[in-house]
Amino acid sequence: MTATAARAVVIGASAGALEALSAILPALPADFALPIFIVVHIPPDKQSVLATLFQASSPIVVREAEDKEPIRGGTAYFAPPDYHLLVEADGHLSLSSDELVLYSRPSIDVLFESASDAYGPGLVGVILSGANEDGAAGLRAVVDAGGTAVVQNPDRAFAPAMPEAAKAACPEANVLSLQDIAAYLQRIACRP
Amino acid sequence: MNDPLEHEKVEDIEIRLLLDALYARYHYDFRHYAMASLKRRLRQAREQMGFESLSALQERLLHDPSMLPRLLGFLTVQVSEMFRDPSYFLAIRQKVVPHLRTYPSLKVWVAGCSAGEELYSLVILFREEGLEQRTIFYATDINQDALAQAEAGIFHLDRMQLFTENHRKSGGKSSLSDYYSAAYGRASFDKSLRRQVVFSDHSLVTDAVFGEMHLVSCRNVLIYFDRGLQDHALGLFKDSLIRKGFLGIGAKESLRFSSQSAAFSDFVREEKIYQRRAE
Numbered sequence: 001m002t003a004t005a006a007r008a009v010v011i012g013a014s015a016g017a018l019e020a021l022s023a024i025l026p027a028l029p030a031d032f033a034l035p036i037f038i039v040v041h042i043p044p045d046k047q048s049v050l051a052t053l054f055q056a057s058s059p060i061v062v063r064e065a066e067d068k069e070p071i072r073g074g075t076a077y078f079a080p081p082d083y084h085l086l087v088e089a090d091g092h093l094s095l096s097s098d099e100l101v102l103y104s105r106p107s108i109d110v111l112f113e114s115a116s117d118a119y120g121p122g123l124v125g126v127i128l129s130g131a132n133e134d135g136a137a138g139l140r141a142v143v144d145a146g147g148t149a150v151v152q153n154p155d156r157a158f159a160p161a162m163p164e165a166a167k168a169a170c171p172e173a174n175v176l177s178l179q180d181i182a183a184y185l186q187r188i189a190c191r192p
Numbered sequence: 193m194n195d196p197l198e199h200e201k202v203e204d205i206e207i208r209l210l211l212d213a214l215y216a217r218y219h220y221d222f223r224h225y226a227m228a229s230l231k232r233r234l235r236q237a238r239e240q241m242g243f244e245s246l247s248a249l250q251e252r253l254l255h256d257p258s259m260l261p262r263l264l265g266f267l268t269v270q271v272s273e274m275f276r277d278p279s280y281f282l283a284i285r286q287k288v289v290p291h292l293r294t295y296p297s298l299k300v301w302v303a304g305c306s307a308g309e310e311l312y313s314l315v316i317l318f319r320e321e322g323l324e325q326r327t328i329f330y331a332t333d334i335n336q337d338a339l340a341q342a343e344a345g346i347f348h349l350d351r352m353q354l355f356t357e358n359h360r361k362s363g364g365k366s367s368l369s370d371y372y373s374a375a376y377g378r379a380s381f382d383k384s385l386r387r388q389v390v391f392s393d394h395s396l397v398t399d400a401v402f403g404e405m406h407l408v409s410c411r412n413v414l415i416y417f418d419r420g421l422q423d424h425a426l427g428l429f430k431d432s433l434i435r436k437g438f439l440g441i442g443a444k445e446s447l448r449f450s451s452q453s454a455a456f457s458d459f460v461r462e463e464k465i466y467q468r469r470a471e
């Protein structure tokens with residue numbers, strides 16, 4: 001599906017995120033070569049348990065992103081609650097407490113747009129289950145920069161609104177089941 | 193010509209030139225801010241100020257100083273709360289204050305004070321702990337509008353519910369409503385809270401050290417800087433603090449990736465409160 005070798009993956013999810021990510025992150029092998037950046041909508045006052053939870057069940061490294069942290073392959077970075085997560089073109093992560101975007105902080109659009117600036121055609125954007133429209137503009141930006149769009153099949157998503165909106169914004173997106181998304185990510189990260 | 197990557201490169205050139213122009217003309221230096229979020233805010237500024245391109249915005253900016261405050265409004269992020277992250281203020285109260293009590297006079301620097309939320313939080317905390325009278329607070333920011341708001345001490349009344357709740361969680365010994373009067377949808381903070389405060393326009397990028405501080409609280413400002421600039425600002429804080437003085441930064445900021453980290457030791461690790469080493 002990708003012409004250019006993939007260099008990074010961004011994932012956005014909201015309602016139904018736990019179930020959807022559970023089908024993907026634990027399925028990736030320890031030698032998965034790419035960094036993965038993830039925004040899940042969580043209430044601002046909640047301590048995030050996502051990183052701890054998925055670290056326990058996944059062979060890859062899973063952490064909550066820290067400001068100005070150098071990006072490493074084989075690592076999944078979750079945005080902390082109440083902060084936007086952005087990718088810097090020089091290979092670092094940034095957090096910000098800018099205004100909410102579409103009622104959300106962290107915002108999927110903010111992550112996807114910054115990552116598409118940083119990686120261009122080397123980026124794969126994945127939109128999973130969710131009950132709002134965050135991520136649609138971000139996925140559009142991924143495609144406009146030459147990257148690849150993947151959307152969870154809305155018919156099978158816990159909350160179809162977000163994948164529907166992403167599909168509508170990016171008709172060229174690959175619409176896949178969770179299992180196929182996991183298989184797809186493994187394939188692109190293992191190419192020579 | 194429609195190649196998105198080609199467009200990308202042009203935008204990056206425009207950003208560099210605009211930031212150079214802003215610095216050369218007005219001495220505001222955003223050249224080493226964290227680029228991803230700055231880029232986003234520049235795009236917003238261009239759109240909402242109604243310019244075709246960033247170059248067009250730059251041209252106007254160079255010739256028309258009235259553009260400057262508007263642009264600065266986009267480039268500096270003014271999101272804040274009183275007693276934001278109440279556990280930080282609780283730690284200041286329980287762990288830092290006992291040390292501060294041992295000094296006959298105190299200096300506190302709130303760097304990047306925005307509209308004053310963090311400043312008033314600290315002044316109220318110091319008053320509750322009986323330290324206000326021996327303290328001078330320096331409240332600094334580069335955004336003039338924000339500084340003017342901080343000096344006025346007026347906030348929307350509908351924010352008071354959150355601020356009150358935060359204050360309570362921070363170990364507040366009084367009711368927040370003791371410190372303001374409400375009228376016409378606004379909460380106006382008592383002017384006695386500003387008696388010990390000096391407000392000034394100061395940039396962590398282009399201005400010099402402020403002397404002999406016992407506590408520097410600089411929260412959610414470093415996060416907007418790139419690593420080199422973070423190091424520079426942390427160097428300023430190191431040089432501004434007395435030996436064993438305290439530095440508090442934002443909940444998701446860290447000294448971990450900084451070349452200045454050796455100058456500080458963890459004081460309350462979970463709350464990002466550090467202490468300047470005695471050397």
Ligand SMILES: C[S@@+](CC[C@H](N)C(=O)[O-])C[C@H]1O[C@@H](n2cnc3c(N)ncnc32)[C@H](O)[C@@H]1O
Binds near residue numbers: 272306338410442
């Ligand atoms: C997100 S606010 C943080 C407000 C408050 N400290 C808090 O944590 O809630 C960031 C502030 O930093 C200020 N700022 C940005 N660049 C600065 C600089 N170079 N020097 C001083 N302040 C700066 C902005 O104007 C803004 O008021």
